[in-house]
Amino acid sequence: MNKFPKDFFWGGSIAAHQCEGAWQEGGKGPGIMDYCTAGSYEVPRRFTKEHEEGTLYPTHEAIDFYHRYKEDIKLFAKMGFTALRISIDWSRIFPNGDDNQPNQEGLDYYKDVIQTLIEYNIEPIVTLFHFEMPIHLVRKYNSWLNRDLINFYLKYVKTVVREYKGLVKYWVTFNEMNHIDPQSEASDFFVYMLAGLTYDELPGDKRESLATIGYNMTLAGVKATKLIREIDKNNIVGCVFGIHPIYPRDCNPVNVMNAFKEMDRDYYQIDAMCNGKFPTYKMKEYEDFGIHLEINHEDAQAFAEGKIDFIGLNYYQTGVSKTGEGNENDEKLFGGVQNPYLKQSKWGWAIDPVGMRYLLNYTYRKYGLPIMITENGLGAVDEFIDGRINDDYRIDYLKQHLREMKKAILEDHIECIGYLMWGPIDLVSATNGEMKKRYGFIYVNKYDDGSGDLSRIPKDSFYWYQNIIQIQGEEL
Numbered sequence: 102m103n104k105f106p107k108d109f110f111w112g113g114s115i116a117a118h119q120c121e122g123a124w125q126e127g128g129k130g131p132g133i134m135d136y137c138t139a140g141s142y143e144v145p146r147r148f149t150k151e152h153e154e155g156t157l158y159p160t161h162e163a164i165d166f167y168h169r170y171k172e173d174i175k176l177f178a179k180m181g182f183t184a185l186r187i188s189i190d191w192s193r194i195f196p197n198g199d200d201n202q203p204n205q206e207g208l209d210y211y212k213d214v215i216q217t218l219i220e221y222n223i224e225p226i227v228t229l230f231h232f233e234m235p236i237h238l239v240r241k242y243n244s245w246l247n248r249d250l251i252n253f254y255l256k257y258v259k260t261v262v263r264e265y266k267g268l269v270k271y272w273v274t275f276n277e278m279n280h281i282d283p284q285s286e287a288s289d290f291f292v293y294m295l296a297g298l299t300y301d302e303l304p305g306d307k308r309e310s311l312a313t314i315g316y317n318m319t320l321a322g323v324k325a326t327k328l329i330r331e332i333d334k335n336n337i338v339g340c341v342f343g344i345h346p347i348y349p350r351d352c353n354p355v356n357v358m359n360a361f362k363e364m365d366r367d368y369y370q371i372d373a374m375c376n377g378k379f380p381t382y383k384m385k386e387y388e389d390f391g392i393h394l395e396i397n398h399e400d401a402q403a404f405a406e407g408k409i410d411f412i413g414l415n416y417y418q419t420g421v422s423k424t425g426e427g428n429e430n431d432e433k434l435f436g437g438v439q440n441p442y443l444k445q446s447k448w449g450w451a452i453d454p455v456g457m458r459y460l461l462n463y464t465y466r467k468y469g470l471p472i473m474i475t476e477n478g479l480g481a482v483d484e485f486i487d488g489r490i491n492d493d494y495r496i497d498y499l500k501q502h503l504r505e506m507k508k509a510i511l512e513d514h515i516e517c518i519g520y521l522m523w524g525p526i527d528l529v530s531a532t533n534g535e536m537k538k539r540y541g542f543i544y545v546n547k548y549d550d551g552s553g554d555l556s557r558i559p560k561d562s563f564y565w566y567q568n569i570i571q572i573q574g575e576e577l
């Protein structure tokens with residue numbers, strides 16, 4: 102049997118703020134990403150305090166999925182998708198985050214999106230936080246530095262999970278909260294995407310602030326997991342982590358150890374969510390750094406009761422350990438070291454299909470829980486030639502990754518339950534805010550200067566993926 106399992110989820114992942122647009126429609130309040138300007142590989146995005154008139158904000162229109170979702174979902178169905186991961190924008194449901202009542206228009210909007218998916222037999226997989234948070238919660242309460250945020254988040258979660266009971270079964274509490282760790286070089290951008298604050302805005306001891314944000318989000322995640330299962334015992338709850346495995350620079354044992362430590366930093370929240378306990382090693386590490394966390398006596402119980410049912414992994418690239426002996430002359434790219442065995446994308450991301458098999462093995466052996474690849478794809482510049490987009494490079498990238506995933510499932514016996522390709526339709530890049538960095542099977546006529554009629558055009562990869570789904574990956 103050379104096919105993927107029968108009930109394997111084939112599909113894609115998108116996020117509200119990267120595709121919906123309509124930032125001031127339907128009763129939506131401003132979210133943190135609505136004050137994040139356009140950027141590029143060379144020029145980082147800026148985080149503004151107010152909406153600067155005349156400045157381009159990519160989330161404001163994005164690809165107008167808000168108005169075109171029926172057309173887009175129809176195209177996903179044409180490809181044969183059996184699952185689509187969407188996110189709900191918190192600021193469409195509670196425009197300020199601390200409102201007494203939810204915004205009915207927001208609830209109705211997502212209900213229709215979800216029902217449309219179901220009509221096409223596409224399983225909705227719903228992420229509750231994909232960098233979308235009402236900005237008011239940052240301004241008034243200091244974001245996740247304040248434990249009150251956990252209650253605002255749980256109120257929002259309870260509202261939507263009740264509203265879509267019986268329609269949505271698969272829930273994801275957070276996307277990529279692992280990018281905050283006091284030991285990593287905190288990227289300004291990830292601190293902003295997760296907490297709406299820049300690194301400079303973190304008060305007091307920066308490491309303590311990062312640890313607090315990480316702890317409070319993890320606690321919110323386990324509490325939400327329990328709550329979602331209480332609302333409907335059929336619900337299946339996961340959390341998504343963005344991990345790029347770290348290879349040692351050579352077989353010097355010191356460097357191997359360093360690489361392990363670097364990669365391991367991305368796992369403390371997975372440990373907390375799978376093992377029913379915030380890891381003791383992490384607490385001790387905080388003590389060593391003189392970091393003080395506000396912990397309540399009920400927290401331990403929340404961790405014990407909030408174990409997740411599946412792990413979502415976003416995989417794009419591997420890295421080489423930045424620390425180690427003998428690295429003085431290494432060329433740095435994107436804060437990392439280039440792997441001489443791998444090619445890079447135009448944005449400097451190392452293309453490493455085997456890395457995905459490695460990640461699946463590594464993570465499954467640690468926890469034994471089902472894993473879903475919740476994001477994977479190639480950001481590239483696409484061109485029209487003779488009215489057609491021939492994206493063989495994308496087909497090649499996806500084919501190679503799917504081959505390695507197939508080996509992980511059929512040869513390594515990893516319980517991998519789905520492959521959700523990132524950005525099945527071109528959308529705004531999260532890190533750069535660019536349209537130029539395209540991932541989709543479907544081209545969107547929209548450009549970085551804001552021009553374009555937003556029309557949708559299937560690329561060659563559209564028909565390739567359609568066939569792969571139809572034959573359940575048999576030819577890979």
Ligand code: BGP
Binds near residue numbers: 116343523532538
């Ligand atoms: C992940 C995010 C996505 C997505 C992806 C690709 O970290 O979860 O939202 O955008 O990265 O990144 P980019 O859009 O910057 O190419």
